[in-house]
Amino acid sequence: MPQDAPAPGAAPTAEQLEPVKAAVRALLHQPEYDDGSAGPVLVRLAWHSAGTYCKETNTGGSNGAGMRYEKEGGDPANAGLQHARAFLEPVKSQFPFISYADLWTLAATVAVAEMGGPAVPWQGGRTDYADDAKVPPRGRLPDGAQGADHLRFIFYRMGFSDQEIVALSGAHNLGRCHGDRSGFEGKWVNNPTRFSNQYFKLLLKFEGEWKKTTLANGLQQFVYVDEDLAAGEEGEGEKEEGLMMLPTDMSLISDPKFRAWVEKYAADQDLFFRDFAAVFAKLLELGIQRDAQGRVANEENVEDGYRS
Ligand code: DDH
Incomplete structure (x- = not known):
């Protein structure tokens, strides 16, 4: 078993995550993009991936990385977040063991810390939906025009x-x-x-x-x-x-x-x-039920994640 990838079915350890975090740190500086940093849009990606949560129905949230699908990714509320996902794509290719759902949320915590903010507690173990069946409906994110x-x-x-x-x-x-x-x-x-x-x-x-x-x-x-x-x-x-x-x-x-x-x-x-x-840590954990190993209880159709 190579030391740099988690054992099958297990969430990555802190040690295994270090090179992932370093790769995120390395891509934050983007002289051609916006104000020179990918950081803000990465934070927004994590927030919008998690901010679909509904506690009454226990649906939505950062698990699943539903924004990879048109149903969620094409929501006008998520316009522009394709840039954030594209910034992270090379990291996913380099470390295929990390799920998109973990990578998007982890990257935001790295970005916040690198931009001078606090250390946000983060736990891995999210899995990615294999299709869009569980993607939450559009319209759950806030509208800036309101009060x-x-x-x-x-x-x-x-x-x-x-x-x-x-x-x-x-x-x-x-x-x-x-x-x-x-x-x-x-x-x-x-x-x-x-x-x-x-x-x-x-x-x-x-x-x-x-x-x-x-x-x-x-x-x-x-x-x-x-x-x-x-x-x-x-x-x-x-x-x-x-x-x-x-x-x-x-x-x-x-x-x-x-x-x-x-x-x-x-x-x-x-x-x-x-x-x-x-509160940001709480946001990133919404809707996530973990087993004793910290794995996310999930439906069976996991294609890309820690159970594949
Ligand atoms: Fe936000 N946000 N946000 N926001 N947000 C926008 C940009 C960014 C609202 C509307 C907008 C949060 C809450 C709210 C970030 C983080 C967070 C934009 C501009 C709008 C509009 C998007 C664009 O044109 O590119 C509204 C409304 C709310 C609310 O109702 C409270 C929260 C909770 C967060 C969070 O991260 C915890 C960040 C970062 C950005 C900057 C993105 C960028 O590309 O730069």
């Missing part, structure tokens, strides 16, 4: 509390919106490849200055443009693009229960990091 009621409807379905909703939303310290993916445009913070509590600070700092704008496609978002910076840089190549918030982001400061947590996380980065690590 606090929608956030509660979506995240309570997964079993999260108000505090957890706010902590999870802090992932918008990372990355950006793309007009050709979600239709929204721009980034939430100035350094979108550094994990921090800046998103919470900016929500509060520019309160009253966030301007509601309607994009050409009819979507509404909130923007803050530093007028001096924008004027100063005019005609000098790089245009100051300003910062943005989605309507859902703004609901975190207009809803008093959410707001209490925004204030706590803006004031205390350590608290945010601790709570984010815990």
